[in-house]
Amino acid sequence: MSDSIKPSVAVYKFSSCDGCQLSLLNLEDDLLDLAGAVDIAYFLEATRAVKPGPYEVAMVEGSVTTPHEAERIRQIRSEARFLIALGTCATAGGIQALRNFGNADELARMVYPHPEYLEYLDKSTAIAEHVKVDLEIWGCPVNKHLVLECTAALLQKRKPNLPQYTLCMECKLRGTTCVTVAQGMPCLGPAVQAGCGAICPANGRGCYGCFGPVAYANTESLTTTLRALDRYAGETALLLRNISGYAPAFRKAAETLFSAEVTSHKDPQ
Amino acid sequence: MIERHLAIDSAVSLPKNELDAVLSDLRQHGYQTVGPRLKDEGLVYAGIETLDDLPRGVISEQAAGTFRLVQAGQERYFDIIPGGQSWKQFLFPPRVTLFTARKNGHWRIESDGEPAPRYALIGVRACELAAIEIQDRAFMRADYCDPIYSARHRNLFIVAVNCLQPAGTCFCVSMGTGPRAERGYDLCLTELDDVFLVEIGSELGRSLLAKRSFEPASAFLQNAANQGLEQAAQQMGRRLDTSDLPDLLTKNLEAERWEQVGKRCLSCANCTLVCPTCFCWDTTDHTDLLGKITRRERVWDSCFNPSYSYVAGGNTRQAIRSRYRQWLTHKLGTWKEQYGTPGCVGCGRCITWCPAGIDLTEEIAALREEVKA
Numbered sequence: 061m062s063d064s065i066k067p068s069v070a071v072y073k074f075s076s077c078d079g080c081q082l083s084l085l086n087l088e089d090d091l092l093d094l095a096g097a098v099d100i101a102y103f104l105e106a107t108r109a110v111k112p113g114p115y116e117v118a119m120v121e122g123s124v125t126t127p128h129e130a131e132r133i134r135q136i137r138s139e140a141r142f143l144i145a146l147g148t149c150a151t152a153g154g155i156q157a158l159r160n161f162g163n164a165d166e167l168a169r170m171v172y173p174h175p176e177y178l179e180y181l182d183k184s185t186a187i188a189e190h191v192k193v194d195l196e197i198w199g200c201p202v203n204k205h206l207v208l209e210c211t212a213a214l215l216q217k218r219k220p221n222l223p224q225y226t227l228c229m230e231c232k233l234r235g236t237t238c239v240t241v242a243q244g245m246p247c248l249g250p251a252v253q254a255g256c257g258a259i260c261p262a263n264g265r266g267c268y269g270c271f272g273p274v275a276y277a278n279t280e281s282l283t284t285t286l287r288a289l290d291r292y293a294g295e296t297a298l299l300l301r302n303i304s305g306y307a308p309a310f311r312k313a314a315e316t317l318f319s320a321e322v323t324s325h326k327d328p329q
Numbered sequence: 330m331i332e333r334h335l336a337i338d339s340a341v342s343l344p345k346n347e348l349d350a351v352l353s354d355l356r357q358h359g360y361q362t363v364g365p366r367l368k369d370e371g372l373v374y375a376g377i378e379t380l381d382d383l384p385r386g387v388i389s390e391q392a393a394g395t396f397r398l399v400q401a402g403q404e405r406y407f408d409i410i411p412g413g414q415s416w417k418q419f420l421f422p423p424r425v426t427l428f429t430a431r432k433n434g435h436w437r438i439e440s441d442g443e444p445a446p447r448y449a450l451i452g453v454r455a456c457e458l459a460a461i462e463i464q465d466r467a468f469m470r471a472d473y474c475d476p477i478y479s480a481r482h483r484n485l486f487i488v489a490v491n492c493l494q495p496a497g498t499c500f501c502v503s504m505g506t507g508p509r510a511e512r513g514y515d516l517c518l519t520e521l522d523d524v525f526l527v528e529i530g531s532e533l534g535r536s537l538l539a540k541r542s543f544e545p546a547s548a549f550l551q552n553a554a555n556q557g558l559e560q561a562a563q564q565m566g567r568r569l570d571t572s573d574l575p576d577l578l579t580k581n582l583e584a585e586r587w588e589q590v591g592k593r594c595l596s597c598a599n600c601t602l603v604c605p606t607c608f609c610w611d612t613t614d615h616t617d618l619l620g621k622i623t624r625r626e627r628v629w630d631s632c633f634n635p636s637y638s639y640v641a642g643g644n645t646r647q648a649i650r651s652r653y654r655q656w657l658t659h660k661l662g663t664w665k666e667q668y669g670t671p672g673c674v675g676c677g678r679c680i681t682w683c684p685a686g687i688d689l690t691e692e693i694a695a696l697r698e699e700v701k702a
Binding site: 090093094096097208209211212215216218221224225226228229232233234235236237238239240241242243244247249250251264275276278280281282284285 | 368369370371372373394395396397398412413414418423424592593594595596597598599602603613614615616617618619620628629631634635636649681682684685686
């Protein structure tokens, strides 16, 4: 296949830790296949060589947290035919969206000696809150095999095989004993989108939901189940308000718990 | 050892350590010996070499939504009621490649040329034998026989175990499937304090046992086994009245109870995946980047996944309530019309392994109460 007909791909970073881009670089042998199948036109984490847009596919890592990013994402959208939000920062605001539950100015004053030099938005938000997103691949970081699968699907003009079911499916498919049932360990699995391969339960800990809520998550029932297992006051609320905490389903489920539990159990000051 | 005549359906008393030699003989016959093993605070079915690999002296305490391993203060190997895994994984694997196609000018389809594995299942309960029979009716029909399932089934050797210590979520007596293994095994063990009482169910079972050092089963031992089984039947943790099924389900599709259980159900699919009779699957195609190799895989699916009931134009079961109702009305209702028996064997896995602790025996009882009222 000659370069001229290979679809061009651009990979961008917004507010994020670079982990999703690293997942792409970690494709190793598959990375060579990827480079053979597409024209990697913009990927600063991998190469300084940049080809001008427009691009067939834009993969965007990170959330929008500054006015500059809010402007830049619109520019990227205008140059891309197909836009993929890559990873949970890009799909739900990421771990940095924890600041959305507090006051950004207050936090900035606590962290920086000169917050007046900062330019930031009130909230850390998902790419889809700013521009039209064609495909979201969740995960912290993304599962590199799913990125490859989505790329293959795009090239072949077919629907990608992205799991549409709960994490529990993946535990059962790999034969992992349920940590909640057998050990009383809090796990968000029954409300979480599969995709990681159920890594945490297979290593003896509960899922903390970095792949985000499954579309039909019954957070109300799960919350009832998990609160009975809380090892300290507010554990379920904190579990929901984690990496995917700003995803609407988890945000809503944690809201009531937080006001009821965590504040009433604050350490005396 | 004196050469003794052993007949199929006869029973002998076998010293416990002699089972190691049976396992070793099975491996020499080309079988992979698999049985119960402790792993990650649970009980799984995995490769075993000797009795030492079994969970000796451990039992499982089970209730709705909880499973705990407990040291029982005895030395028996098979008193533990199984965990979330069932034997279906060996006949109906969670993931299996159906074929691979390669494009080299034109497409060439390659089927997986591997011979079916030969499993010797050690410690199969009566309810689990009944579950295998139920899956046989789905996978080995005269008009359509699944080649993967049937090849694996033909290769099976089954050592059954009579249940003497049912768990809190067991109700095989209600379903008429246990606790005694009646058929479908090569050898069947009843574990007594010092020996196994072994019943012979097949010619291969007979020939393996004939090489071992055994005694005739005394009336005392047979009595002890019978008494143990009678006691076990009295100790079922759950009960299910099946007298008005399937009508109770199929005639009350709009009952309020479905709303209530629909609110509790997580639609996580755990119940269907631990169920030893649930057999739904999906087929997915996996292509390489260049579109020159594609692999078709069969993978476990569940009627609790919305994608399962997605058809052109939309999803026929959008609410969790509809999906739970579909599962239970099939499992305990329409399954009978379809295959001649209920789809439930009373093993209790769906109760134990439901994170929300939904109990189908409770749901049926509540539905019956509501209809009566």
